[in-house]
Amino acid sequence: MSVSLRHFICSAGLLCLAAPVFSQSSSNGIAAVVNGNVVTKSEVRDAVNAQEQMLRIQLQNDPAALKRELSNLRANALDSLIDRELVLAEFKRLGAAIKSQWVDDDINSIVRENFKGDREAFVKELANSGMTLKKFREMREKMMIVQAMRGRQAAEQPPATPREVEEFYKKHVAKWRTGDMIKISTITIPKYSGDASASPESQRKLAQEIRSKLLKGADFATTARTYSLDSHAEDGGAWDWMGREQMKPSIANVAFNLKTGGLSEVIDDEAAYIILTCDAVKYGTPKPMGEVREEIERVISAEKSKAIVDKWMDTLRKRAVIKKFGW
The missing domain is CATH 1.10.4030.10 (Porin chaperone SurA, peptide-binding domain)
Structure with a gap:
């Protein structure tokens, strides 16, 4: 069709x-x-x-x-x-x-x-x-x-009141920002590691165990060097500054919703399970409320x-x- x-x-x-x-x-x-x-x-x-x-x-x-x-x-x-x-x-x-x-x-x-x-x-x-x-x-x-x-x-x-428009704008201001930048660190656990005894399910379990260690205070960089299998593992999982458009949508959506120092859930990302943390974020400049008022009114x-x-x-x-x- x-x-x-x-x-x-x-x-x-x-x-x-x-x-x-x-x-x-x-x-x-x-x-x-x-x-x-x-x-x-x-x-x-x-x-x-x-x-x-x-x-x-x-x-x-x-x-x-x-x-x-x-x-x-x-x-x-x-x-x-x-x-x-x-x-x-x-x-x-x-x-x-x-x-x-x-x-x-x-x-x-x-x-x-x-x-x-x-x-x-x-x-x-x-x-x-x-x-x-x-x-x-x-x-x-x-x-x-x-x-x-x-x-x-x-x-x-x-119709939407001026107060409703203002409150909506403040709550969703990220939607109208451009130029947001973020630094993240990742731990990547492939679903297929090459080990015949490993399976996607056992790898997912491993990723969840790693996340539990991090929640209990384990150092992210040290843990990444120990377990992660991506190109940034030797750097403790750290990536350079990136814009949203440089990232996969599934990763960007999680990363930009984290607070600095926040830890993600285990992300099921096609061939791997990924855990990420937000190291730092720099927000861009949003459009003035006047420019997006009509859009906000339609949404409300x-x-x-x-x-x-x-x-x-x-x-x-x-x-x-x-x-x-x-x-």
């Missing part, structure tokens, strides 16, 4: 896959029943697979974040599909309707902007992904309904909207009859 089409299939998230009804004896299996409507196990699996593909593309350079997001996705997949059913049921209860023309316009826009107006190529790409045009249309319609219902709830809210607005929608969804869940069987 092309990335562009996968985007439109996944952009609806776990809320948009159709919900065919099967008997409980079906090999497909029932994952949940929401107010009498069935969510099947295959729906959950299909939704997870689609989302996983997108995450692997988006986070291919940040394995730690990918692992975390995949775990969250799998943990919340069934609840997300249940929420979809609740929103669609509320839409139906209100007697609302979505015009067919709106869905047609949405699909025509996808064809025009991503397939240069070639509808035949669009349908062929759908077929290659194992999806019919009818199924895709159902997904987009459900997505539009869910978005409209959520937007309806969050439409009325007060989005957070307020989410809070309103979350409260609404909680109300829908409390008055619904939900049976979960797992997937």
